[in-house]
Amino acid sequence: MADEVLAHRTKMTRLSPRQRDNIAGYLFTLPWIIHFLLLIAGSMIFSFVISLTRTDLLTGWEFIGLDNYTRLYNDNLFWKSLRVTAYYTFALVPMGIVVGLSIAVLLNQKVKALGLWRTVYYLPAVVSGVAVAILWSWVLNPRFGLLNAGLRTLGISDPPRWIFSETWAVPAFIIMGLWGAGGSMLLYLAGLQGIPTQLYEAADIDGANRWTKFWNITIPMLTPTIFFNLLVGIIGSFQVFTQAFIMTGGGPNNATLTMVLYLYRQGFQNLRFGYASALAWVLFFIILIFTLGVVKSSAAWVFYEGELRR
Amino acid sequence: MTTQEQLTTRTQARDWPLVWSKVFGVVGKIVLYGVLGLGAFIFLLPLLWMISTSIKPEALAYNVPIIWIPAEPTFRAYTEGWRTLPFDLFYRNTILMTVVNIVGIVLSSSLVAFAFARIRFWGRDTYFFILLATMMLPAQVTLIPIYVIWARLGGVNSYWPLIVPQWLSNAYNVFLLRQFFMTISPEMDDAARIDGAGWLRIYSQIIMPMSKPALGVIAIQAFAWNWNEFMGPLIYLSETRKYTISIGLRLFQTQQSQKMPETMAMSLVALVPVLVMFFVAQRYFIQGIVLTGVKG
Structure with missing residues (x-):
């Protein structure tokens, strides 16, 4: 157990400070990354796809091109x-x-x-x-x-x-x-x-x-x-x-x-x-x-x- | 016009206010306070009328002209209204959702904002610009796809769709907090770094304790927003026992719309927590508004 921690630590120290900051930056902003990918970018693409279909979410999807517009x-x-x-x-x-x-x-x-x-x-x-x-x-x-x-x-x-x-x-x-x-x-x-x-x-x-x-x-x-x-x-x-x-x-x-x-x-x-x-x-x-x-x-x-x- | 004449008119123009300034000052003050008082009266009137109507017996409420102070005030509208629907349940649900979301918003937004304010990481500035740009997107665009996803996950008629997004931070709060964190001198965290503290330590032991005013602003705004939130609960919650106060009130209104004292009493009950919070933490409300806007 202690060895593992030590091994982990040496691995961490092997990273340069800049690399560590890059990792930290993305870890801290992880909530926003998920938010952006799922609730914004992903949803926008999905929303556009839905707008090209006829659907009530229950009986199925029918692609109708730009008909809705x-x-x-x-x-x-x-x-x-x-x-x-x-x-x-x-x-x-x-x-x-x-x-x-x-x-x-x-x-x-x-x-x-x-x-x-x-x-x-x-x-x-x-x-x-x-x-x-x-x-x-x-x-x-x-x-x-x-x-x-x-x-x-x-x-x-x-x-x-x-x-x-x-x-x-x-x-x-x-x-x-x-x-x-x-x-x-x-x-x-x-x-x-x-x-x-x-x-x-x-x-x-x-x-x-x-x-x-x-x-x-x-x-x-x-x-x-x-x-x-x-x-x-x-x-x-x-x-x-x-x-x-x-x-x-x-x-x-x-x-x-x-x-x-x-x-x-x-x-x-x-x-x-x-x-x-x-x-x-x-x-x-x-x-x-x-x-x-x-x-x-x-x-x-x-x-x-x-x-x-x- | 000769120079002499010009000089006289100018002296007159200068002297004139000297003589009259006192009179004008007094008249001006009267007009100023008169206009302010009238405006304040008009702004307060709907709320006063609401209170007045809620404590009137049914018959008096529809009297024309308005009777402002009923001879026999009664809390009948409150007790009757409260009994019609499970308002204690609505209240409990709303408090639960609001508290969970305040914690989520403060925690997630401060973590993200901290990274943008303090850590130099690859692509940070572009990434921050994208975050700002998303503030322009109206919620309606992503409303339906997110609903479809929750429907697939079986999350409809649960609180998950109302909670999870708020635990993933939002652009507005991240921006607000990041601006505040930037004003904190980095000397303290530089010193801490030399002592071997990691980013998480700096975040939790230096930045967070020093940012209580800004965090208060975020928490208060999250409170008011969650308490009033209507579209989300309207779309996702279908069972009455899961209703929050806003959609519970709407249900009450559709059932009892003809009863003015009752609808007023229950609306007032729904407003009270926000009003109390406003009076207790007015400083934060005002600070929040100013923090957001002045720098554009």
Whole structure:
């Protein structure tokens, strides 16, 4: 036994330090290697293969080439779900940035009890999931809901029917999304506090007013944070699911049929796993295109302090 | 405009704020706190309404206009709701899954992050770049193939599909921890290496103890994520007795959707652990958000 240990040890010492580090590196990252090979790379290949078949996982597999993709192209519901998701994303993300940024700017005015304000505005962003979807399905209830009670108090006698109305269902989801905008507020607040005060002092000497300072110092210095929120917001909003699933089930008349809800319906309810996989790939490419678009555009509008020095 | 005139207007422009700045300062403060207060009121209102509705007798809940404070508050909605479905079981299942996954995430992600931050190994930088790139992949792409694999392995209707992936680390947490480990000075582990300590010793006795704040952030986020996780349990768990709180709540809602106090009470019960955790460990929540985003 002792001999074995000794033999093992001498074998170990025979390896050079570099070789030992190579082995250690791959041993430490083993969880991620398995994760990557099985759950990412392997699954992506498998997912593409499934998207070329017709299968319910029970009765067998039938290879049908790109049929799922051509059918998707001719599927009105797919286009509907794309429109719904795009509408939601491109309304919520910019509005979320404006709301989050506005709160952060207000909180950055040397307010008293900053911690308390921050907690209140951040709180809705902490809670999420099914419980919040249920809460909001009642908040948005046309008869007994909080929102319409508020609107009636403001003198609107005939408020929208929100999640029961084809026109107002997506706006209702957007309002609900804005309620959680406090999450990005924290990032903007940290960004604001990181802006060097010398910049403002220099602007004061030049006689700049608040407004010019805001547009010429604050906003440019915050563009990296805005950029980050834009990216995360687009990626997250395109995958919206829980609200639609819990609150409307995609209705009324598919007005809230989001892409992931449609994917879930086709895959796990209609057992059309090939079709759902094709849908997942299309979703991936749509997200990829918008992400790359934002990244490409960033050279024109995102300002990195570091670049100045070069 | 002559130079003289320009000079006067400029002096006026400079003097003007001096005279009015105090008045404006006070008015500005009032407006600022007014706007902040109104905003905070609107942000809190849905949660307050939720609490209020959950302690109302059935009849009062549907009253228009809203009665905020019921004359006779009651916990009836809580006891009735809790009895309708095995919520204690849902709670136990969720706690179990969450605790196991927090341990898994912290352990696996810190090991991987440690290697990326400290060990020089062949191909490390390319490998790290691939890791970052995978963060862009939406989960839906791999949802179905992973489901197919679990179905083949007989893992459907068990917790394995909800636990195993989390014990294999994830790109987001690895990235976050690696950034933190990089800020720890390598002098200590250089000294330890000279004393003959291996990488595992440096990881467990130097880096981990010094990274408690970052590990706390990861643990808190893992807690909130697992507690709220919906799609995974929805797809994999089929027996009611195995349900987690999120899908149990959804089942409750489909059965009792017409009862406002009950659905509100049970939703609140599901939210309480996250809320308590938020108030206890607010620092970590906020730190986590800032750690992730500011450097982009």
